[in-house]
Amino acid sequence: MEAEARRVFGLYGYREIRLPILERKELFERGIGETTDIVEKEMYIIPRDPARGDIALRPEATASVVRSYIERRLYTQLKPARLYTIGPMFRHERPQTGRQRQFHQTNVEALGEAAPALDAEVVRMLMAFFEAVGLADRLVLSVNSIGDPVCRPAFRASLAEYLEAHRDRLCEECRGRVGRNPLRVLDCKQPGCQPVIEKAPSIQDALCAPCREHFAAVLRYLDALGLRYEVTPRLVRGLDYYVRTTFEVLTGDLGAQNAVAGGGRYDGLVELLGGPPDPGIGFAIGMERVALLLGSAPDRAAAFVLLIPLGDPALARCLVLAQDLRAAAVPAEVAYGARKLRAELERANRLMVPRVLIVGDSELTSGVAILRDMRTGDQRSVPLGEAVATLRALHGEGHV
Numbered sequence: 001m002e003a004e005a006r007r008v009f010g011l012y013g014y015r016e017i018r019l020p021i022l023e024r025k026e027l028f029e030r031g032i033g034e035t036t037d038i039v040e041k042e043m044y045i046i047p048r049d050p051a052r053g054d055i056a057l058r059p060e061a062t063a064s065v066v067r068s069y070i071e072r073r074l075y076t077q078l079k080p081a082r083l084y085t086i087g088p089m090f091r092h093e094r095p096q097t098g099r100q101r102q103f104h105q106t107n108v109e110a111l112g113e114a115a116p117a118l119d120a121e122v123v124r125m126l127m128a129f130f131e132a133v134g135l136a137d138r139l140v141l142s143v144n145s146i147g148d149p150v151c152r153p154a155f156r157a158s159l160a161e162y163l164e165a166h167r168d169r170l171c172e173e174c175r176g177r178v179g180r181n182p183l184r185v186l187d188c189k190q191p192g193c194q195p196v197i198e199k200a201p202s203i204q205d206a207l208c209a210p211c212r213e214h215f216a217a218v219l220r221y222l223d224a225l226g227l228r229y230e231v232t233p234r235l236v237r238g239l240d241y242y243v244r245t246t247f248e249v250l251t252g253d254l255g256a257q258n259a260v261a262g263g264g265r266y267d268g269l270v271e272l273l274g275g276p277p278d279p280g281i282g283f284a285i286g287m288e289r290v291a292l293l294l295g296s297a298p299d300r301a302a303a304f305v306l307l308i309p310l311g312d313p314a315l316a317r318c319l320v321l322a323q324d325l326r327a328a329a330v331p332a333e334v335a336y337g338a339r340k341l342r343a344e345l346e347r348a349n350r351l352m353v354p355r356v357l358i359v360g361d362s363e364l365t366s367g368v369a370i371l372r373d374m375r376t377g378d379q380r381s382v383p384l385g386e387a388v389a390t391l392r393a394l395h396g397e398g399h400v
């Protein structure tokens with residue numbers, strides 16, 4: 001999964017950044033927001049001396065990337081800065097399938113560019129990752145705009161007013177949210193809250209003209225890129241730094257933990273954390289959830305060819321031949337000669353190696369080995385001196 005992420009993101013010009021797991025607690029309080037679940041109840045805090053403040057195990061990576069962007073003055077380089085990082089995050093949640101207290105994210109950020117085309121490209125890249133791991137058909141892309149500091153306060157007020165009027169029909173947690181963070185109510189999964197949420201005012205109707213135009217442009221570029229998506233006005237995300245574009249990738253196969261990735265724009269966060277007024281956008285993929293969807297890895301050999309020696313002199317020859325194959329970038333494995341040919345061929349089948357090269361003592365003397373195509377069962381003789389070139393050509397053709 002990580003190799004595919006690196007490959008795909010590399011195609012879009014992203015580079016890896018490594019970040020510490022420990023950061024000052026304040027970074028997340030200011031970055032993610034004091035009234036979010038993450039900051040209110042999910043952070044692992046390590047007390048430090050009172051003068052210098054506590055430190056925290058990072059619950060996410062965006063705030064750290066932004067801190068690093070500011071501290072390392074990455075904004076003085078060509079923008080956007082395109083960065084990704086892969087690693088463990090920590091949230092003190094109730095563990096269940098698809099929800100761990102230590103989990104792994106592949107996290108992407110693009111900083112210093114406000115154009116809506118970037119939003120569309122970032123989302124396209126996220127879906128390219130899911131295509132690469134073969135999951136795209138099982139996932140739904142959900143997008144929304146949650147406005148900005150110009151239009152959101154009025155929406156927030158009208159939403160709070162509406163929720164206040166229906167307070168008695170909300171769950172206890174949502175009642176607490178109405179005054180502090182009413183948008184989070186829209187994200188509540190409790191069945192009892194759904195009728196109230198369904199009739200709530202829609203952020204889409206409350207967007208100011210610049211936000212509306214930005215979102216329309218994002219959708220236009222997503223269309224141009226041929227992406228299928230749903231506009232979900234209730235998609236608000238659980239972190240406070242978002243403005244305008246937000247998105248999630250959802251699955252129906254993991255119960256309540258239905259988001260395999262989420263992200264959005266966070267123009268204003270860099271400035272809030274002490275940097276220049278640079279915009280940003282990014283996402284994080286929950287790698288355990290991706291792994292759950294993929295299921296256990298197929299029992300598949302990494303090798304392209306299994307060399308089967310029959311007899312000890314042949315084994316020595318196969319060990320050397322395997323070295324030559326690897327030097328020619330052909331993944332090779334050697335059977336160590338303790339089993340009968342039939343047993344080795346059965347093992348080759350289970351390993352799913354595309355080719356087998358059989359080298360017997362008589363083959364050694366004649367200088368010819370037998371090359372077997374495991375899919376068709378076809379066999380042919382190959383001069384031992386040509387085995388490497390032949391297998392390299394087959395491997396290069398992508399032949400299986």
Ligand code: HAM
Nearest residue numbers: 060062098099100103259260261262263282283284286
């Ligand atoms: P998030 O939605 O909090 O966003 O997390 C992103 C993904 O991480 C979720 O969709 C989920 O797949 C996975 N995840 C979250 N919590 C857990 C958990 N306890 N166990 C397993 N998987 C989990 C962020 O973290 C933002 N920093 C994303 C972002 C980057 N926005 C802009 N840039």
